[in-house]
Amino acid sequence: MSAPVEPIGLIAGSGRFPIAFASKARALNLPVVCVGVRGEASSELEPLVDQFHLVGLTRLGQMIRYFKRAGVRKVVMAGKIQKVKLNTAYFWWHYFPDWRTITFWFFRRRRDNKDDSLLLAVVDEFARDGIVCTSALDLCPELLVKAGVLTKRVPSIKEEKDIAFGWELAKEMGRLDVGQSVAVNNRAVLAVEAIEGTDQAILRAGTLCPCGGFTVVKVAKPQQDMRFDVPTVGCATIESMHKAGAKVLAIEADKTIVIDQEETIALANRYGMTIIARAA
Secondary structure (H helix, E strand, O other): OOOOOOOEEEEEOEOOHHHHHHHHHHHOOOOEEEEEEOOOOOHHHHHHOOEEEEEOOOOHHHHHHHHHHOOOOEEEEEOEOOHHHHHOOOHHHHHOOOHHHHHHHHHOOOOOOOHHHHHHHHHHHHHOOOOEEEOHHHOOHHHEOOOEEOOOOOOOHHHHHHHHHHHHHHHHHHHOOOOOEEEEEOOEEEEEOOOOOHHHHHHHHHHHOOOOOOEEEEOOOOOOOOOOOOOEEOHHHHHHHHHHOOOEEEEEOOOOEEOOHHHHHHHHHHOOOEEEEEOO
16 A cells, blocks of 8 residues: 655635645645635635635644644645735734744844745744745646747837836845836836735826826746745736736746636736736
8 A cells, every 4th residue: 555645734825826736736636734824815725625724814833733733744835915914903912823923923033024034934933843835836837927928919119118127126126025016107117016915006006107008017036935925917917907007017937927827818818918928
């Protein structure tokens, strides 16, 4: 008899990336123990995994216990966590952290609370209990987009100039770990993504460019750790662009996840938009 397959842990945030990962694991008969962040993870995950636990954002100790009891030694992170919640009134009272989270937040040393700093600190916290964080893309690399124009519409000369202009800016914002997206028009910055996320930055750009037709550039950070916070777009991104009046989405080839790629491209074609995946 063959030895049982060791389960892999999934820390699931919002969006369809965790669902895509769980579906691929199910197709490969790989057991998954999922800890979904309450208020973020989709209930669609439950039938796709072997164990499903909803856990509060500030319950690190509880997450680790669930994984250890299930024999999980490797975990992946997938999905978005709305970091803006950290700035809500009475955050610690509302989310009622366990002791492990209190220790992590107030007594573990880190330089700042930027995305990479926090996520690397979480990785280290799991490692204290012998749980290693790996990339979800090791299992489903097909989610990473290849270089080329993905849509029927190609960018105009003006839009090509905006892409080049926005690309340099987005890379610099990524280097500073502020955000990964910028919206530009006529080589001027309309909006820069920060704590609010890409969709909200796009919608804000729409209010600042009522004539529409602007370009959104989303790239990987120069120091991108593929275990977490990999730039991701999908149908929701295209809907936000349509609502705001954006015309072009430029993303980084081989370092950007396009969720439900066929549906996303079809939606962009329906709206007469351009999606271009550009090599670094």
